[in-house]
Amino acid sequence: xxxxxxxxxxxxLDSYVDSGVLRDIAPQIEIVLSxxxxxxxxxxxxxxxxxxxxTVQNYIVAKKIAGLSDKSLQLYLMVITxxxxxxxxxxxxxxxxxxxxxxxxxxxxxxxxxRTLDSKRTIICSYFxxxxxxxxxxxxxxxxxxxxxxxxxxxxxxxxxxxEKIRLSCxxxxxxxxxxxxxxxxxRVTELERLNISDVNFETKEVYLFGKGDKHRxxxxxxxxxxxxxxxxxxxxxxxxxxxxxxxxxxxxxxxxGIESVVRKMMERVQGVSTHVTPxxxxxxxATTALDRGMSIVDVSRLLGHSRLDxxxxxxxxxLSSVKNNHKNYVx
Numbered sequence: 001x002x003x004x005x006x007x008x009x010x011x012x013l014d015s016y017v018d019s020g021v022l023r024d025i026a027p028q029i030e031i032v033l034s035x036x037x038x039x040x041x042x043x044x045x046x047x048x049x050x051x052x053x054x055t056v057q058n059y060i061v062a063k064k065i066a067g068l069s070d071k072s073l074q075l076y077l078m079v080i081t082x083x084x085x086x087x088x089x090x091x092x093x094x095x096x097x098x099x100x101x102x103x104x105x106x107x108x109x110x111x112x113x114x115r116t117l118d119s120k121r122t123i124i125c126s127y128f129x130x131x132x133x134x135x136x137x138x139x140x141x142x143x144x145x146x147x148x149x150x151x152x153x154x155x156x157x158x159x160x161x162x163x164e165k166i167r168l169s170c171x172x173x174x175x176x177x178x179x180x181x182x183x184x185x186x187x188r189v190t191e192l193e194r195l196n197i198s199d200v201n202f203e204t205k206e207v208y209l210f211g212k213g214d215k216h217r218x219x220x221x222x223x224x225x226x227x228x229x230x231x232x233x234x235x236x237x238x239x240x241x242x243x244x245x246x247x248x249x250x251x252x253x254x255x256x257x258g259i260e261s262v263v264r265k266m267m268e269r270v271q272g273v274s275t276h277v278t279p280x281x282x283x284x285x286x287a288t289t290a291l292d293r294g295m296s297i298v299d300v301s302r303l304l305g306h307s308r309l310d311x312x313x314x315x316x317x318x319x320l321s322s323v324k325n326n327h328k329n330y331v332x
Contacts, residue, residue: 004134022061055091060073069212075123080123082106094141096141096145099128100145115150157284157289161274166270169270173235176231180228182283183285185221187211192279194209195244205222207220260279287303297309
């Protein structure tokens, strides 16, 4: 009951403070509540209808405190909302069969892939795992729901020849700087969007990134990125603190869509590239290139800002010639 009250208080505060403050407040609330015996007031039971259970919002707040992005939180809420409005049962009445039937019918009606279906399964199971851990329910109906198998397709990274062709296609110093920053740092496009000039330390060659899950991390400039970025900054006449800005007044910060547009227009000028190139493919290319040249998988993972090595493996395209050479060196 104490944990339930804490979650409800955090849910109320969510409308007034940001996730960072919530993370600081949560343990303080728990300390205060530990001094009290808490019992829920008896009220008449309300039959569950079209409204969502209160625990759904509590769960979303808990995930926000854990660092999920707003985009992920919206997806989680959308999936769980559809689940309850389809099944139309209270959380404590949900069975394993209810979850399986929902997933089966959803795929049948919407024609989604197993990969998309497994994403929905992950979210629904995460909610019930949290419910069980927080003791809102006595039995977890999701505990025996197994992952849905699907073929994992790795995005193909660029070859070194592809990268050189793109470099040669750059027509402006801004294009050149964007290409080199994406490759050198392995940053996400949203991280590049948020970068300020002050986040780049040319003396230490460090770049301070702020991105997914509201997490900070450090990446690095190689020589090409440093030279191209300095050349671009010399052309700037505005006072905007953003690292990249639009080329026309009022020279506002270059947004994610703007960066994607820059890369897309560049690719219209390039021929003979082996894969479909987007800003995110530069990130895959950074990982694959680093690994091929001897960087450990642990360091590649840190460079990309991943908390799990298996996430990093999804970014790496196996180079068959590299595998063959390594086989000669190591399998003897």
